[in-house]
Amino acid sequence: MADARTMDIKDQPGFRTIAVICLLVLYVPVLILMIFSLNSGSLVTHWEGVTLNWYGSALLNEEFHSAAKNTLIISVTATIVSTICATLAAIGMTRVKPWRGLAAAFMVINLPLMVPEIITAVATLSFFALIAGTFGLNFGIGNLILAHTVFCIPFAYMPVRARLEDMDLTLEYAAADLYATPWNAFRRITLPLLVPGVMSGAALAFIVSFDDFTITQLVAGPGQTTLPLYIWNQIRRPMTPEINAISTILLMVSILFVSISFLIARRRAK
């Protein structure tokens, strides 16, 4: 046992080489993408000089604005709704007596993580087509919001559940012992302590919704272009570094949210 513990994987032959290759493959393309967003030429493969003009034109681009607006409406709504559903689900599955079908419910909630996204996308598309065909109902952008909400739930669910499972149940006993009704105990003790988990889940849900492509591509109707769809449409034309600038902006938003989620998670670990 002592040998296994003192063995350092860093000393294994080839460790450094493999690590460096992995890091390069992961980050060099992203880095090149970001660097070319500053290219003064109009090609994404030939470097000419430094400029911020592409950011300027991206920020003035009406189509980009409309895509960003759609993305925000969908992501923010889906985040809020899915986080609420996930939180309620997590409470219902950790703070009750074990009930028949608890394992099944857990499976169902986490199923979207396991089903290939393209399957979910086709199924969702068929579902909305069926509703439109049978009842003549079309919720417009609501279709996208609904689809996003559903696949965001497991992402929001996991941190909330982890937080609830980590929480000392004695605290809730103590609240009940000190005359707090179940509702008051939840409001004053469980919920405030759950906030970091909920925030972390919401940040995760937001990112997943924010950059979803497959499901959005199939479900989106005319005028419902989101940022990932907009980028996809742009690269089918001759590409300019404007697309690099837009991608960089998206990346920054993603990094911001991942960092928030990470920082919250670290704070709660203290």
Next chain:
Amino acid sequence: MPEQPGKNAIEVRGVRKVFGAGENQVAALDTVSVSIRENEFFTLLGPSGCGKTTLLRLIAGFDFPTAGEILLHGQDIAPLPPYKRPVNTVFQSYALFPHMTVAQNIGFGLEMLGKPKAETEARVAQMLKLVKMEALKARRTSQISGGQQQRVALARALAPQPKVLLLDEPLSALDYKLRKEMQIELKRLQHETGITFIFVTHDQEEALTMSDRIAVMSAGKILQVGTPRDIYERPAERFVADFIGETNFLPGTVVSKQAGVATVKFASNATIAAGYPEGFDPTGEVTLVVRPEHADLVPDPAKGTIAGTLSNIVYFGTDTHYHVKLDGGENFIVRHQNSRSSPVTFGTGAKVGIQFEEDAARVLKD
């Protein structure tokens, strides 16, 4: 001891608690009845798994009995949820609310009871003073030491002026010195507040030093209830004698008995008078129990009631333990208090005799 109706804070009547179902059923409490008096420092003492914490949780309301009643001042509280019982708990882990300050923690119960703000604040101030935590009232509970957290947990449980305070091994997380301090502190708080304390512990020394009365529990049953002196000097069963303090067990045969005193003969033909608990009728082969401090060594084996060879001498500072291998093969420990005027003259390997003080030996149920 006769029950005095109306003077009991808590009466547990025929309470059973069964966990699990079908073949996996475990009776954590097996028909327990006990009365706890007003203003009493009452201790539930027993090894882990004996049901003491289960009984405490039933009184607090975190669990409900399978059968039986729990009366608080004559009223059955067993079906009430915890937030409707005028009973508060100090938890083993303290369970302080980490997102609140010390003062907010202490005021929580009063706030939940809907007390006016001014009253809550005055009571919190009073509690902070009682546990000497005024200076730290604005701190988060994560920013104070274990001993301080313990005081806050006490203040929080005492603030709503409960009829009964339940303490679930509250001192077990503290180091030795702090534990000794808190034992005295708890006694002081109980005296000053006049609240009935029900204290759960597996530490027999803690139970003996702090309690007015002790209930010794084992395997879901209460074996004996009595004052610390009763429990120590007149244990009702072998388990009680063994669990509390050090005890010597000696085999013997009852030759006669009269008015609660049996004459027991050892293998060496020596006899001794030994008391036995009420309701127990010792006959034939029995086990005698003798506390190590109720026996003495004599250099002449013939002068002792029993004899043996000194096999080991262990020095404890305040006293010395002499381990004697009896001629019959059993081990016997004699505890001798050390003093300036009692020179130790025995060496290991010496043949010695053991004399008993009057009333030292008792016959107990196995």
